[in-house]
Amino acid sequence: MAQKYRIYINEKVILLTESEPKKTEHYQKIDSQTFDLKIIYTWILAHKSAYFYVLCKDAKAFLKQIKESVIVIEAAGGLVKNENKDLLFIYRNDKWDLPKGKIEKGETVKEAAVREVEEECSIVVSKLGVKICKTYHVYISKAQVVLKKTYWYKMKCKGQNKLRPQKEEGITDVRWFKPNDIEAILANTFPSIMDVLAVMDLIKDKPVPLSE
Known part of the structure; x- marks a missing residue:
């Protein structure tokens, strides 16, 4: 293939x-x-x-x-489910997103994924699952073209954690969504997040880039 x-x-x-x-x-x-x-x-x-x-x-x-x-920055994050199979999303830069962040020196990809999710949402990850996919996006930082490579993992969270957005990272909201009730996410998110959701079969009608 x-x-x-x-x-x-x-x-x-x-x-x-x-x-x-x-x-x-x-x-x-x-x-x-x-x-x-x-x-x-x-x-x-x-x-x-x-x-x-x-x-x-x-x-x-x-x-x-x-x-x-180009300059490459590696990051890691996750798609978290709770005991009710709700999905965890954050709101940052006026869009719905999944929690993620840069991998720190001396940290494994998996360690970074769990740490970033826990820090950005104020939850405790009870189980780290398999890798979903990798995504790539490009932006300008300090007048340099930067390619960010993000590793995405399945995660689980137990208990009724009181969600608290990490405001110093520009996150203004953290919320659980039912898998069949994510229209608001799909209408206002990043294309790379759409890729993650598509791999997880959470998107019924995939846009053109996902059906080349």
């Missing part, structure tokens, strides 16, 4: 793929030979299209090249 990776820039997506997308009319093609994330970052933001793709022989190797060309 052909490999695919998605890199997000705000609401826009760059698809790294080993085969042409099925719905090419939705995509703007970028030449793999001249691809430079530092150069095309502002071009993509200014472009009218929301979807872009790069056709490459080895998508994993191409992603590695991109990582070597």
